[in-house]
Amino acid sequence: MQLDGVGIVTPQQFSFDMGGEGFVLESGDRLPDITVQYETYGELAPNRDNGILVFHAFSGDAHAAGYHTPEDRRPGWWDELIGPGRAFDTNRYFVICSNVLGGCRGTTGPGSIDPETNRPWGLSFPLVTIADMVRVQKELIAHLGIDRLYAVAGGSMGGMQALEWAVRFPSMVERCIVIAATSRLSAQGIAFNAVGRNAIMSDPNWNRGNYYDGEVPSRGLAVARMIGHITYLSSESMRAKFGRRMQNGDGPVRAFDDQFAVESYLEYQGEKFVEHFDANTYIYLSKAMDHYDLAGEWDGFENAFRDVQASFLVLSYSSDWLFTTEQSKEIVYALARAGKEVSFNEINSPYGHDSFLLEYSLQSELISAFLQGSRGR
Amino acid sequence: MQLDGVGIVTPQQFSFDMGGEGFVLESGDRLPDITVQYETYGELAPNRDNGILVFHAFSGDAHAAGYHTPEDRRPGWWDELIGPGRAFDTNRYFVICSNVLGGCRGTTGPGSIDPETNRPWGLSFPLVTIADMVRVQKELIAHLGIDRLYAVAGGSMGGMQALEWAVRFPSMVERCIVIAATSRLSAQGIAFNAVGRNAIMSDPNWNRGNYYDGEVPSRGLAVARMIGHITYLSSESMRAKFGRRMQNGDGPVRAFDDQFAVESYLEYQGEKFVEHFDANTYIYLSKAMDHYDLAGEWDGFENAFRDVQASFLVLSYSSDWLFTTEQSKEIVYALARAGKEVSFNEINSPYGHDSFLLEYSLQSELISAFLQGSRGR
Numbered sequence: 001m002q003l004d005g006v007g008i009v010t011p012q013q014f015s016f017d018m019g020g021e022g023f024v025l026e027s028g029d030r031l032p033d034i035t036v037q038y039e040t041y042g043e044l045a046p047n048r049d050n051g052i053l054v055f056h057a058f059s060g061d062a063h064a065a066g067y068h069t070p071e072d073r074r075p076g077w078w079d080e081l082i083g084p085g086r087a088f089d090t091n092r093y094f095v096i097c098s099n100v101l102g103g104c105r106g107t108t109g110p111g112s113i114d115p116e117t118n119r120p121w122g123l124s125f126p127l128v129t130i131a132d133m134v135r136v137q138k139e140l141i142a143h144l145g146i147d148r149l150y151a152v153a154g155g156s157m158g159g160m161q162a163l164e165w166a167v168r169f170p171s172m173v174e175r176c177i178v179i180a181a182t183s184r185l186s187a188q189g190i191a192f193n194a195v196g197r198n199a200i201m202s203d204p205n206w207n208r209g210n211y212y213d214g215e216v217p218s219r220g221l222a223v224a225r226m227i228g229h230i231t232y233l234s235s236e237s238m239r240a241k242f243g244r245r246m247q248n249g250d251g252p253v254r255a256f257d258d259q260f261a262v263e264s265y266l267e268y269q270g271e272k273f274v275e276h277f278d279a280n281t282y283i284y285l286s287k288a289m290d291h292y293d294l295a296g297e298w299d300g301f302e303n304a305f306r307d308v309q310a311s312f313l314v315l316s317y318s319s320d321w322l323f324t325t326e327q328s329k330e331i332v333y334a335l336a337r338a339g340k341e342v343s344f345n346e347i348n349s350p351y352g353h354d355s356f357l358l359e360y361s362l363q364s365e366l367i368s369a370f371l372q373g374s375r376g377r
Numbered sequence: 378m379q380l381d382g383v384g385i386v387t388p389q390q391f392s393f394d395m396g397g398e399g400f401v402l403e404s405g406d407r408l409p410d411i412t413v414q415y416e417t418y419g420e421l422a423p424n425r426d427n428g429i430l431v432f433h434a435f436s437g438d439a440h441a442a443g444y445h446t447p448e449d450r451r452p453g454w455w456d457e458l459i460g461p462g463r464a465f466d467t468n469r470y471f472v473i474c475s476n477v478l479g480g481c482r483g484t485t486g487p488g489s490i491d492p493e494t495n496r497p498w499g500l501s502f503p504l505v506t507i508a509d510m511v512r513v514q515k516e517l518i519a520h521l522g523i524d525r526l527y528a529v530a531g532g533s534m535g536g537m538q539a540l541e542w543a544v545r546f547p548s549m550v551e552r553c554i555v556i557a558a559t560s561r562l563s564a565q566g567i568a569f570n571a572v573g574r575n576a577i578m579s580d581p582n583w584n585r586g587n588y589y590d591g592e593v594p595s596r597g598l599a600v601a602r603m604i605g606h607i608t609y610l611s612s613e614s615m616r617a618k619f620g621r622r623m624q625n626g627d628g629p630v631r632a633f634d635d636q637f638a639v640e641s642y643l644e645y646q647g648e649k650f651v652e653h654f655d656a657n658t659y660i661y662l663s664k665a666m667d668h669y670d671l672a673g674e675w676d677g678f679e680n681a682f683r684d685v686q687a688s689f690l691v692l693s694y695s696s697d698w699l700f701t702t703e704q705s706k707e708i709v710y711a712l713a714r715a716g717k718e719v720s721f722n723e724i725n726s727p728y729g730h731d732s733f734l735l736e737y738s739l740q741s742e743l744i745s746a747f748l749q750g751s752r753g754r
Contacts, residue, residue, distance in 0.1 A: 027631055028601035028631075052505070076552050127631070127632075127633060157738060162430055168641055171473060184621060185621075186612055186615070186616060187612070187615035187616050187618075187620055187621065187637075187639045188607065188610075188612040188615045188616075189618045189639065190621070190637050190639055191607050191615060191639050191640070191643060192607060194601045194603075194637065194639065194640035194643060194644075195600060195604055195607065195643060196634075198599075198600055198603060198643075198644065198647070199576055199579075199600045201599065202576075202580070202596035202599070202600055203579070219579035220579065222575075222579070223576045223579055223600065224577055225571060225574045226571075226575060227572055230565065230568050230569060230572065233565075235563055235564070235565040235698075238563070238565045238568060239563060239564050239565075241564075242564045244562075244563055244564065244567070244670060246562060254405075254504070255504075256500055256504060259571075260564075260567050260571065260667065261566055262564045262571065263567065263568070263571035266568060266571060266572060266575075267571075267575065270575070290637065293621060296621070321612075321698075
């Protein structure tokens, strides 16, 4: 098998405990120690100025590019954008991606062991915020010997982290790429997340988060994923992909269990998802997204963006109804009013919110050009 | 208490068994007998030419107007449109509304007793279609001595029934009012229904529909309702009504159980819903909606509409993203191509699909004018 792109990559872990005092979260709660799962692609330049931190979305992980083994059927989730000659060109840049705090893919989260009790945290895990995720990533960056990032970039929840990096650590970020994201979810976005959480919590196996030594709430988590999945697609792409086709041939419907193709597809997506995702992580990360509100936290965009040094590239997708172009523009206008450098593009795409994981031609060109542009024109 | 409108109304029931042979459904299955819950408002004219049949939507019932007792806090679901001097003017018209076949509000459905087993039907209840609902209503109309309806009218699933009446019994319908409806659900619409069904079926209490002598699948049904509820509102109306408000005061979120106002609202809607709705009815009626496809069934709109005698009023709502204006226009254009009389209005409203139950000023005027217009201009 010929592996193009970055080839085989090895997952890495970094643990820290802040000198035994624990890591203080935005809530005031402490985590005694934190482990971060991460991957890197390309080489860090001798002067350490070519680091790019990319952030995964809600259900993603640290595996952004390449293959873990030659047998892997699929590369990392942003492989089309990360590699030699690609938008995040690993011949030039040192690309880093880590699983977020609260996650379930190697980084400390509610399914991790609480060292005090020697049992999984479950709901005793503290609430985490987008800011907490970013502050943990800063420890990772320091560990890698980087004190200023060439760029930060992410889509959806990853875009929230990119935004938070540029605002929270203004002198550490030169370029910030915010894709299919928002500085705060709409009421409708919160509502969909809330129903997903409710589906999980309604599963008797959830047991108020205490299921790690028994049956997991897989039915509730599958329903949550199905809801999410609808919001990631567009009505248009669902029509094109499934229309009103039945799963098992056409003709009049007679049996109770006959399904539409879209119905079978969603069930399959739900079932596949529960194999590698933790239900409590679903709850914690969706709450982190819901509570993220940049302007609210800083008492206005003006205060939030005042010290920002990064130049911005903001991208939205025409058919994204979950994180709309209007929400992207809200960020863009606020940056412009604050006198910051910002480029904005709405990319025409039928794939809805998922476009940032599917529509690469223009996205790739725009990111590539933005990264190669000089700063401080 | 002063009761305006139609005042106190008494629910009625009509049962029939087709001479002991049972009622043959579209599927070929038979129901040995059928009971229909219905209400009427106004007086049938001596020549029986003033009957208007109105149809409820997915979660509605036969109680379209007035109060059952003087203590009722709320009148029927379309009370603003039905009454003396209202759009469906009970001084002129005899208005009839019945609970649909497959329902759980008095008409035979999966929770009714199967006379052969003397136990609730559950999943042994046959699949029902929009056409089956309409054919049962025809028996009711005959029972009331009416052989030609002044008008049929309904919103959402009720609009599907109105459409089906005009097509299936062309000589019996003079005017047809189709509101916030479609001749076939989009893939996205099917997807939302499918996830709702999945939430119900994932509740262990569902027990493959066999729960009538035990705990009902109330958690799953509540989640299904929450999903549905989001699709009935618009992003705009959710922002206006809830925004990002927290349920219990503002300030930083600290506790796991803190909720957004929209989250509490949806939970409340879900919990309230399960008190009066049967989970199996949710499944059967949502399948009936999913499977409805007028053009598919008739091999094209041209065939479907060829013999139609009714004149049509089609209304859509600008912010309805579940049953879109585009879907209404599909019906309108097909009727126009078939040479039928059709008026169409897209009403500007921020309330999404629920507008047909909320936005009455223009809706009322348009319906009133349409009903008073002469036929065959």
